[in-house]
Amino acid sequence: MIYRRLVGATVVLGLFGAASPAWADEDSPFESEGLVQLAPGANIADFHTRYGTTTIESYAAQNIYRVALPPTIPADTFEALVATDAEVLHADRVFPVLDTNPVGSSQSFFFFDVGQRFADQPAWGQIDLPDVAPHASATGAGVTVAVVDTGVAPHPFLAGSAAPGGFNFVERNANTNDFADTLDNNQNGVADEYAGHGTMVAGLVRRVAPQSSILAIRVMDDEGRCDTFKLVAGIHHAIDNGADVINLSLGTIDPSDVLLAAVNRALASEIVIAAAAGNDDRPDPRRYPAGFNLPGVLAIAACDEFDVRAPFSNYGPHVDLIAPGVEITSTLYNLGFGRGSGTSLGAPLVAGTLARMRGARPGATSTDLRDLLLASTDSIAAQNPSYPGQLGAGRLNVARAVDAALGRGDMDCDGFVSVADIGAFVLALTEPAQYPVAFPQCRIEHADTNGDGVVTVGDVGTFVGMLVGG
Numbered sequence: 001m002i003y004r005r006l007v008g009a010t011v012v013l014g015l016f017g018a019a020s021p022a023w024a025d026e027d028s029p030f031e032s033e034g035l036v037q038l039a040p041g042a043n044i045a046d047f048h049t050r051y052g053t054t055t056i057e058s059y060a061a062q063n064i065y066r067v068a069l070p071p072t073i074p075a076d077t078f079e080a081l082v083a084t085d086a087e088v089l090h091a092d093r094v095f096p097v098l099d100t101n102p103v104g105s106s107q108s109f110f111f112f113d114v115g116q117r118f119a120d121q122p123a124w125g126q127i128d129l130p131d132v133a134p135h136a137s138a139t140g141a142g143v144t145v146a147v148v149d150t151g152v153a154p155h156p157f158l159a160g161s162a163a164p165g166g167f168n169f170v171e172r173n174a175n176t177n178d179f180a181d182t183l184d185n186n187q188n189g190v191a192d193e194y195a196g197h198g199t200m201v202a203g204l205v206r207r208v209a210p211q212s213s214i215l216a217i218r219v220m221d222d223e224g225r226c227d228t229f230k231l232v233a234g235i236h237h238a239i240d241n242g243a244d245v246i247n248l249s250l251g252t253i254d255p256s257d258v259l260l261a262a263v264n265r266a267l268a269s270e271i272v273i274a275a276a277a278g279n280d281d282r283p284d285p286r287r288y289p290a291g292f293n294l295p296g297v298l299a300i301a302a303c304d305e306f307d308v309r310a311p312f313s314n315y316g317p318h319v320d321l322i323a324p325g326v327e328i329t330s331t332l333y334n335l336g337f338g339r340g341s342g343t344s345l346g347a348p349l350v351a352g353t354l355a356r357m358r359g360a361r362p363g364a365t366s367t368d369l370r371d372l373l374l375a376s377t378d379s380i381a382a383q384n385p386s387y388p389g390q391l392g393a394g395r396l397n398v399a400r401a402v403d404a405a406l407g408r409g410d411m412d413c414d415g416f417v418s419v420a421d422i423g424a425f426v427l428a429l430t431e432p433a434q435y436p437v438a439f440p441q442c443r444i445e446h447a448d449t450n451g452d453g454v455v456t457v458g459d460v461g462t463f464v465g466m467l468v469g470g
């Protein structure tokens with residue numbers, strides 16, 4: 001058995017070593033550990049009795065356990081061993097969860113930056129981030145975005161955004177601060193290389209959805225260390241604490257059944273997930289949950305400010321859309337700002353957009369929101385001729401996505417603003433009492449195209465602009 005395990009390790013290095021030698025080890029599963037989700041009502045003590053295992057950590061509400069295996073059970077035999085156990089729903093090995101560094105770099109993000117750049121960076125124009133005013137009914141108010149990451153540090157820009165119920169699965173307490181301890185705990189030559197990651201994610205969510213609430217769930221430490229147990233626990237905790245949107249700027253190479261079950265539970269609750277596609281420069285579904293290719297999980301690749309695919313970004317048919325992820329500035333710990341690159345930084349721009357859309361259309365399913373979001377993207381095919389069909393529907397366009405969720409200008413509620421809406425728009429303006437009779441499935445608010453809260457002739461210009469602008 002030991003011989004087989006050594007051979008297995010060699011194969012992994014051989015497959016992935018050429019592409020990313022520095023990270024092959026970081027993707028290897030944990031030795032002597034298993035991840036198991038028991039059936040409802042099943043008792044972990046009985047499981048331990050059957051297999052000689054012990055609990056390392058647990059998410060008891062979902063009967064999920066990270067277990068230490070006895071020497072008699074090699075980790076690579078664990079899944080097969082328990083597969084026929086009637087009390088086991090799902091079982092996996094335990095894998096690391098990473099926000100892989102952009103290829104060629106040793107850090108997720110690099111520079112301390114200035115707040116002015118946060119306010120002025122090219123990404124805001126690129127994704128057509130509107131002023132709040134025309135979309136005052138869709139600012140993310142009342143919507144909770146779970147940031148499952150390194151935690152979220154206090155920051156003036158994030159003041160008042162914290163949702164109650166955050167949790168720290170690293171230190172297993174309620175302190176969700178995102179901090180640097182100044183030690184190179186994983187001895188890779190860089191201290192605290194991931195401290196601030198979750199705070200940057202939160203800053204981007206709030207910049208896009210300024211009245212959204214942030215549910216901070218810490219699953220990764222300041223060195224970027226996380227595992228599939230903590231990711232799974234973080235997702236369930238988000239579901240159990242009122243998340244409407246979950247941002248996952250991290251992923252694992254293991255298409256874990258326990259992880260898939262957590263994602264499916266989120267989708268069953270109509271929670272929509274924004275997941276970074278990963279930074280391995282690979283065309284296959286390399287990082288999960290992004291790689292699961294589920295309708296309610298948006299897999300997000302990264303582009304630069306010219307809509308060109310970032311050289312580190314994963315791509316492929318499983319990618320849903322692309323968002324800016326190169327040289328992005330956001331909030332950091334110690335009240336400052338940081339700049340970095342990665343699909344990690346594009347995902348929260350999508351999460352924020354989904355928060356605004358959720359607020360605009362509370363009854364929408366996660367699949368509805370996905371469809372509206374993807375239909376509202378801008379094509380970037382011309383900028384990326386070498387990646388046809390590999391970068392999803394297009395580049396995020398916040399204004400159009402929020403418009404679509406609000407139904408602005410779509411007077412016949414067919415999902416599009418077109419010349420077919422002109423007659424209904426005129427009716428809404430001239431005979432507002434007749435409009436709901438003719439279009440009982442629609443809301444007259446759709447005619448408030450300039451977003452000032454009333455339907456008047458002042459909306460004609462913006463309606464025409466929407467028609468002309470497509």
Ligand SMILES: [Ca+2]
Binds near residue numbers: 183184189190193
């Ligand atoms: Ca380190």
Ligand SMILES: [Ca+2]
Binds near residue numbers: 185222223
């Ligand atoms: Ca550290």
Ligand SMILES: [Ca+2]
Binds near residue numbers: 413415418
């Ligand atoms: Ca229409």
Ligand SMILES: [Ca+2]
Binds near residue numbers: 450452458
């Ligand atoms: Ca108006």
